[in-house]
Amino acid sequence: MKKxxxxxxxxxxxFGCHMSLLDIDERLFTLLEKVELDRSPLTDFKQFGPCxxxxxEGGLCNAENVEVLRELRRHCKVLVAVGACAINGGxxxxxxxxxxxxxxxxxYGRTVPDDPELPLPLDRVHAINDVxxxxxxxxxxxxxxxxxxxxxxxxxxxxxxxxxxxxISYD
Amino acid sequence: MTEAxxxxxxxxxxPLTRVEGHGKIxxxxxxxxxxxxxxxxxxxxxxxxxxxxxxxxxxxxxxxxRLCGICPVSHHLAASKALDVVLGATxxxxxxxxxxxxxxxxxxxxxxxxxxxxxxxxxxxxxDSEAGRRNLQAVAAExxxxxxxxxxxxxxxxxxxxxxxxxxxxxxxSLPGGVNKAVTAADRDALAAxxxxxxxxxxxxxxxxxxxxxxxxxxxxxxxxxxxGLLSLVGRDGRLELYDGVLRARSAHGALLLDGVDxxxxxxxxxxxxxxxxxxxxxxxxxxxxxxxxYKVGPLARLQNCDFIHTPLAEAERVEFREAHHxxxxxxxxxxxxxxxxxLLHAAEVVGELLAAPELLGSELLARGERTGEGVGVIEAPxxxxxxxxxxxxxxxxxxxxxxxxxxxxxxxxxDAVAQVARxxxxxxxxxxxxxxxxxxxIRAFDPCLSCATHALxxxxxxVVVVDAGGAExxxxxxxxx
Numbered sequence: 001m002k003k004x005x006x007x008x009x010x011x012x013x014x015f016g017c018h019m020s021l022l023d024i025d026e027r028l029f030t031l032l033e034k035v036e037l038d039r040s041p042l043t044d045f046k047q048f049g050p051c052x053x054x055x056x057e058g059g060l061c062n063a064e065n066v067e068v069l070r071e072l073r074r075h076c077k078v079l080v081a082v083g084a085c086a087i088n089g090g091x092x093x094x095x096x097x098x099x100x101x102x103x104x105x106x107x108y109g110r111t112v113p114d115d116p117e118l119p120l121p122l123d124r125v126h127a128i129n130d131v132x133x134x135x136x137x138x139x140x141x142x143x144x145x146x147x148x149x150x151x152x153x154x155x156x157x158x159x160x161x162x163x164x165x166x167x168i169s170y171d
Numbered sequence: 172m173t174e175a176x177x178x179x180x181x182x183x184x185x186p187l188t189r190v191e192g193h194g195k196i197x198x199x200x201x202x203x204x205x206x207x208x209x210x211x212x213x214x215x216x217x218x219x220x221x222x223x224x225x226x227x228x229x230x231x232x233x234x235x236x237r238l239c240g241i242c243p244v245s246h247h248l249a250a251s252k253a254l255d256v257v258l259g260a261t262x263x264x265x266x267x268x269x270x271x272x273x274x275x276x277x278x279x280x281x282x283x284x285x286x287x288x289x290x291x292x293x294x295x296x297x298x299d300s301e302a303g304r305r306n307l308q309a310v311a312a313e314x315x316x317x318x319x320x321x322x323x324x325x326x327x328x329x330x331x332x333x334x335x336x337x338x339x340x341x342x343x344x345s346l347p348g349g350v351n352k353a354v355t356a357a358d359r360d361a362l363a364a365x366x367x368x369x370x371x372x373x374x375x376x377x378x379x380x381x382x383x384x385x386x387x388x389x390x391x392x393x394x395x396x397x398x399x400g401l402l403s404l405v406g407r408d409g410r411l412e413l414y415d416g417v418l419r420a421r422s423a424h425g426a427l428l429l430d431g432v433d434x435x436x437x438x439x440x441x442x443x444x445x446x447x448x449x450x451x452x453x454x455x456x457x458x459x460x461x462x463x464x465x466y467k468v469g470p471l472a473r474l475q476n477c478d479f480i481h482t483p484l485a486e487a488e489r490v491e492f493r494e495a496h497h498x499x500x501x502x503x504x505x506x507x508x509x510x511x512x513x514x515l516l517h518a519a520e521v522v523g524e525l526l527a528a529p530e531l532l533g534s535e536l537l538a539r540g541e542r543t544g545e546g547v548g549v550i551e552a553p554x555x556x557x558x559x560x561x562x563x564x565x566x567x568x569x570x571x572x573x574x575x576x577x578x579x580x581x582x583x584x585x586x587d588a589v590a591q592v593a594r595x596x597x598x599x600x601x602x603x604x605x606x607x608x609x610x611x612x613x614i615r616a617f618d619p620c621l622s623c624a625t626h627a628l629x630x631x632x633x634x635v636v637v638v639d640a641g642g643a644e645x646x647x648x649x650x651x652x653x
Contacts, residue, residue: 010193012215013240014240014243014622015191015192015241016243016341018240019339019340020339020340022284022322023339025322026323028307028311029319032311037306037308041188042188042289042306043303043306043308045302045303046184046185062215091234094222095217095221095222098218107218108445111445113446113447113448114447115448117183117197117448118214118449118450142240142340
């Protein structure tokens with residue numbers, strides 16, 4: 001059987017959703033038998049290839065997040081917003097009621113880092129569906145390993161993912 | 172007529188992979204291919220310290236742990252400890268035991284994650300193995316037993332966290348004044364039953380990393396090595412201590428620079444520099460200044476900073492580590508892996524101790540006291556010394572928040588390692604993908620947590636150095652802490 005290609009991205013998140021994915025424990029090996037990882041923080045591929053599934057953790061806090069998200073959307077058939085930050089900005093969006101300039105100067109004084117190598121911060125933290133079409137939303141901070149596994153198991157076996165009440169939590 | 176600028180070529184590794192968070196490395200190569208500049212950039216800014224202001228203090232331990240999904244427990248506990256002081260509360264023996272258990276569970280899972288899931292492909296397959304092979308998937312295919320043990324070690328640590336914090340990632344177990352969840356005898360017994368196997372895997376992990384290091388001693392000891400000071404907490408008796416202790420700093424050759432320092436007085440000893448090309452600041456020991464005062468934190472610093480480890484298996488490994496280095500300090504980034512696995516073993520031993528301690532199952536979970544307005548909490552997170560500092564108004568709202576996270580302390584050391592490896596492998600050579608991975612190997616050894624690092628937004632004394640295009644200093648300004 002041909003392995004499905006899966007990419008993952010961590011944008012303005014904390015890596016906790018990736019941790020929750022690893023929390024499927026030994027089932028990780030079952031997963032790795034069925035999928036081939038593409039670009040992900042867990043691999044050394046620096047570019048996305050054509051993918052069946054893209055999992056996005058984190059919202060959008062700078063221009064680079066937006067570019068990476070658009071790249072991933074272009075390359076994958078099905079895109080999933082994983083966790084609170086991807087779905088509505090999450091905790092980093094707490095800065096949305098502050099002025100980003102004031103926020104930066106309060107931290108760095110008059111010399112706010114401004115090298116061309118640093119991507120421009122956005123004035124607000126955005127959810128990913130502000131920018132691209134999202135096929136599934138998997139809520140939670142983070143979604144539990146059970147929820148992620150259930151979703152992946154359904155998806156990989158050609159079923160429409162359906163979590164049901166017990167696996168969906170907003171925390 | 173303007174003078175022509177010498178042509179330089181930019182090479183970037185973007186994004187860094189198999190590390191937590193967002194960063195990149197850039198190189199500037201001259202016309203002859205010589206490395207003119209090598210930098211690690213932290214490219215994200217979030218501003219947690221700023222938006223924590225105005226929140227009720229009791230929300231803080233669950234908010235700030237969202238800084239990092241790999242080590243949420245560190246922030247959860249450092250904030251709880253700082254806010255214990257604000258509450259004027261001395262946690263009960265049971266609360267301390269539960270928090271310690273949570274913390275050592277986290278050290279175990281985070282160290283396992285870093286070695287087995289992220290870094291091991293470089294060490295097992297070689298720094299210049301093909302990119303497609305350098306990941307957990309290939310480790311699982313070629314070293315299935317090793318991968319299984321890594322996953323199960325991490326699972327055990329995560330289970331310790333779930334039992335003490337309520338959830339594996341972003342739990343809610345600790346709060347100002349203590350904990351809100353008792354450990355049951357059934358939970359304790361389940362963990363204790365799994366422990367012998369965990370200790371066995373941890374010992375195999377140390378044996379593996381030791382063998383890899385010894386087999387390529389010259390390479391591992393020289394790769395990216397740059398001298399700096401060392402900083403960590405130690406116990407009051409000089410033991411390796413990760414939850415609560417006093418600050419100790421050594422010079423690059425082992426002389427004590429600070430010892431027995433109350434962590435609450437951290438601001439008297441550290442200052443930070445900002446460089447315009449990174450959101451991560453550069454801290455240093457004030458007494459030595461920004462050039463000579465840089466230091467490393469994390470497993471390598473801790474293992475060489477402490478006088479002893481109180482658990483027998485890890486102590487034997489510490490002694491072997493020090494003897495292998497003839498009692499001298501090593502500054503080799505790759506020695507971090509060895510030190511990290513010794514700490515993983517230590518964490519498993521401490522979990523065993525705590526599971527056997529009668530106070531763990533007590534029911535006195537919360538303490539109260541005389542309210543104060545300010546508190547500092549310092550903890551040794553998996554990646555190094557983590558400092559949380561809060562001021563809280565009479566209305567219970569946070570008025571200021573300062574976080575100095577582990578990875579920030581290692582900023583200069585990581586940049587030094589990148590520069591050293593770049594000069595060694597890339598000077599005058601076409602930068603191929605496998606060669607560029609060498610730079611990432613050096614960074615990974617520090618186990619950086621770059622999303623944590625973007626929050627190092629301290630109110631530390633701040634020094635700004637302005638340099639011209641050639642790197643010469645043209646101005647300097649200082650801002651004292653607020």
